[in-house]
Amino acid sequence: MKSNFYEILELTTNAAQHEITTAYERAKTTYSGDNPAIYTIFSDQEARELLSMIEEAYSILGNKTLRNIYDQRLLGHSKINAEDLTYDSILNASRLIFQDSKVDTKKASFVRNEELEKEIADCSNWNGDMLKKIREYKNVTLEKLSDTIKVNSFYIKAIEAMTPNNLPAPVFVRGYVIQMAKELGLNGKAVADSYMKNYSKAN
Structure with a gap:
């Protein structure tokens, strides 16, 4: 059984970032439902x-920050507990590091547009175009x-474009949208509920 994320994507630990993306796309194609051979x-x-x-x-290795945490745990210890290498464990560790870091976390400044603010406040039908519009309005880069x-910015782009083929299972997509x-100052649950209804139609 493949024991770590590198083995799952059939990569070595010194793989370049572009190699990780290529390996992910190859693996996804190989094991997708569109490949009838997989069911044999x-x-x-x-x-x-x-x-x-x-x-x-890919969620871990495709993100440089998360990959660095993962590598430190995987390669820095002769004995490592399997639970310390899980997706949730790495994600939680990254949040703790981010909270404790001295990185500037100030919100990007933007010129308030009352007409757009009203559109945002009145919006009840959320989709990728609207999320992108708000992100750009608030000067938040990908x-x-x-x-x-x-x-991963690859997923954020796919969420904004609403391209299911470039995204993981819906449960992950919903979490990302929330x-x-x-982060954009919206009601996470309300936006995700509406977005996922539109997403299911695009899927």
Whole structure:
């Protein structure tokens, strides 16, 4: 059984970032439901579990900050508990580091637009275009948002474009949307509930 995220993506620990993206795309194609050959080897449930593992591996290794934490744990200890290398464990560690760091976490400044503020306040039908519009209005770059909420910018772009083929399972997408919305000063749950309804239509 493959024991770490590098093995899941069939990579060495010194792989370049672009190699990680390539390996992720290859693995996702190989184990997706669009590949009928996969069901001659794995059951439907096993294939879904493999895809989930692939998504988690890329979520960590595809983000330089999270990968650094993962590498320190994986390579820095001769004996490491499996639970210290899980997706949730790495994500929680990154949040603690971010909270304790001296990185400037001030919100980006922007010129208030009353007409747009009213549109935002009245919005009840959320989609990727609206999230992108608000992000750009508030001068939050993809890189800044990615670094703050610890979600790969590749996923943020896909959420804004509403392209399901470039995103992990819906449960992950919903979590990402909640984080994005909160960082943009919105009601995370309300935005995610509405967004996921539109997302399911695009899926």
